[in-house]
Amino acid sequence: MNQSLSASGVSVSFEGLRALSNVTLDVPRGKVTGLIGPNGAGKTTLVNVLTGFQKPTAGEVTLDGEPIGGVPPHKVRKKGIARTFQSGRLFQDLSVLDNLEVTGVGLGLPRREAAARADTMLEWIGIGHLAERMAGGLPYTDERRVAIGRALMLDPHYLLLDEPAAGMSAEEAQDLASLIRRIIAEVKCGVLLIEHNIGLVLNICDFIHVLDSGEVIEVGPPSVIKASERVRHAYMGTQAETEGAVL
């Protein structure tokens, strides 16, 4: 059976405005799939569709072949699709440990077991020392790690990361890249990485989708994306020459 999280022919309209039109995308297990595109291209809308937060106007979402369109978000998570948010969205008034524990409890574990799993996860991700801190006062990069840890609880099959490197320094982005590689190697889930940091995406993704104005304009491995004239034009606009050096 095809082990992947897929959107096929997905369209979303908000009162006449087309946020996504006829988007097809595949997130296979054990691979990092990149999703890039300019602001407003519809990347987050697509993540919302894949996680049940947004009902598609047309098209289908399937999980390992099973249609999951219209399934509410908490059930989507129970089926093994986890996500993070652009703005972190930690539970500010709870401790870091409890932030992770919520997922364990949400997925049906008793609190004691959820706490044990949360402890293990915090150690794995390298922030065990933060367990008893309140999530509200965390620095930015730690916040991102807690969010990823919260999503990774109980080994989801798919992990959707919405701009995890936003605002990170080059060094911090490198740490993130190695964390994502560890996730692929050890958790073995499929990762969908949405990022503006093109360097990071080209560096770690096996396959990349480029979205512009709600449409997929290019699909392929990093080498193809790098070479694509359309991507250069749509994504970089007139800055293609200067940005090209970075690529």
Added chain:
Amino acid sequence: MQHRPSIIARTWSTPVILIAILLAVALAAVAAGSGPFNQTVIEIFIRVVLVVGLYVFIGNSGVISFGHIGFTCLGAYMTAWLTMLPAIKKSKLKGLPDIILNAKLQYGWGLLAATVFAAICAYVIGKVLMRLSGIAASIASFAVLAVIIQVYSNWDSVTGAQSSVVGIPIVRTIWPYFLCAVIVVAAAYLYSISRSGLALRAARDEATAAAASGVDIPRERLIAFVISGAMMGLGGALFAHSVGVVTPDTFYLGLTFVTLSMLVVGGMNSLSGAVLGVVVLSIIIQVLRWLEKGIDAGFGVISIPNGVQEIAIGVVMIVILMFRPTGMTRNRELVWPGNKLSADAGALPSPADGKTLKT
């Protein structure tokens, strides 16, 4: 990896401290002998039941409810129906079903029936209401209160409409009230450390992220709503037995305002806040009541105009909201000194680095 003590081991001191405070209040009443002070202490315990009932839903879910006093009304009438003398019921409340008309239960059964009845009603109402959030949920809950009060104010043959239902057995010892307050505090504590309590507090902070973590928000809200509805029903029944009279008006805006103020003043998101809010505001109210009646201070009677009591609660609430919007407890729980291991909302200590939390 360090071994982490269980959640109960980390947080048990909170309910113990709160129950100790209630016990101190009860012992003060005993020491002072019977009389009006006894009644004041009974009132405090009833308010603890009601405000902790509010906390279970409002504190954990973050959804303000203006409708909870409706369940108090349901509970009060339920125990009245079951415990009054059949003869009185047959002359005043002819519309009651025969089985209730002929019943004459002990007040303990009345309390239990009131609690269960309120819980069932909360379940039915909550099933619909819990799909709403934010201000829509608050307004809808207020509508529920209005509907309940209107029904009870007009269903002459069953509730006696606007006229008082009298003849409810009066219980004058403080211990049953104390016991109920202790049970409610313990139940609220157990709920807040439960899976549902944790999930609901997560949804209070970030509903979207909670749903993405597998939390079924309407379901968790409904659980809290039913538990808190049951507590409100119990509080209503206790009220009925403390004064022996019920009217629908007793359970309307006045009581809603007083109980919500106590919760806000104490600290909406903590159980300790609910209990302390009741104790502190009740003391203020009692002192002002004495002053309204007039106190002989030797050189003459000191008295203040009627109504100052309500104004004072309003002022206290405004001052608290201005200078300490998270309430007297700053939404933390009281914990035993040296027991500050946990940062769970079941027991929020100050962060180790001395930073204050602003929420």
